[in-house]
Amino acid sequence: MAVFSRGFGARRRESDPRLAPGQYLTTDFPVLSAGPTPRPDLEEWSFLLRTEKEERAWSWRELLALPAEDVTTDIHCVTRWSKLDTSWRGVSVDTLFADVRTDRAFAMVHSYGGYTTNLPLEDLLGGKAWIAYEFDGRPLAAEHGGPARLLVPHLYFWKSAKWVQGIELRERDDPGFWEQNGYHLRGDPWREERYW
Numbered sequence: 219m220a221v222f223s224r225g226f227g228a229r230r231r232e233s234d235p236r237l238a239p240g241q242y243l244t245t246d247f248p249v250l251s252a253g254p255t256p257r258p259d260l261e262e263w264s265f266l267l268r269t270e271k272e273e274r275a276w277s278w279r280e281l282l283a284l285p286a287e288d289v290t291t292d293i294h295c296v297t298r299w300s301k302l303d304t305s306w307r308g309v310s311v312d313t314l315f316a317d318v319r320t321d322r323a324f325a326m327v328h329s330y331g332g333y334t335t336n337l338p339l340e341d342l343l344g345g346k347a348w349i350a351y352e353f354d355g356r357p358l359a360a361e362h363g364g365p366a367r368l369l370v371p372h373l374y375f376w377k378s379a380k381w382v383q384g385i386e387l388r389e390r391d392d393p394g395f396w397e398q399n400g401y402h403l404r405g406d407p408w409r410e411e412r413y414w
């Protein structure tokens with residue numbers, strides 16, 4: 219029997235070591251959206267990448283033509299649910315940045331519908347983030363961010379912007395939507411960076 223304890227008086231964690239501190243496991247997939255679900259037309263859909271020097275755009279077809287990866291990963295929502303072994307398919311953010319040169323170290327992610335979230339560029343590169351368009355082998359449902367969402371599973375799930383529209387690079391780590399409303403600027407679930 220595995221009991222995880224951090225000493226006398228410490229709260230016993232649920233017994234899966236993949237569960238981040240203060241989280242509980244769920245097997246369903248809650249929907250958390252700050253507003254109505256946008257349904258962008260795929261013929262007009264595009265993904266934009268803007269640096270200090272250039273702007274690039276991928277149409278829906280161009281995105282699907284890029285090399286895709288299957289990702290199985292755990293996700294952690296700041297409202298304390300975690301879901302293990304979720305399976306996704308999408309394009310690594312590294313692929314989109316393959317020949318992009320920038321001196322900017324921070325990203326503001328924009329969504330259809332107006333949601334934003336900020337991250338250090340470092341948290342989007344190095345095999346840590348994807349533009350995901352399938353969940354569990356099916357096209358990503360609209361309420362979960364379809365046609366495509368950002369997936370950054372090593373940070374709390376509010377960083378995984380649904381209905382993603384683009385990434386804008388900035389010089390500073392300006393706060394996005396939830397970050398302006400008291401959520402932590404970075405949001406590492408293993409350090410319980412929930413609010414600030």
Ligand SMILES: Nc1nc2c(c(=O)[nH]1)N[C@H]1C(S)=C(S)[C@@H](COP(=O)(O)O)O[C@H]1N2
Nearest residue numbers: 248249250251252329333362376378379380
């Ligand atoms: N565009 C957009 N992205 C968003 C949100 C949102 O309200 N709008 N909510 C965030 C939060 S707080 C969480 S926990 C996850 C929820 O994703 P889900 O609804 O697929 O579970 O999406 C994140 N991405």
Ligand SMILES: [Mo]
Nearest residue numbers: 250295296376
């Ligand atoms: Mo969340």
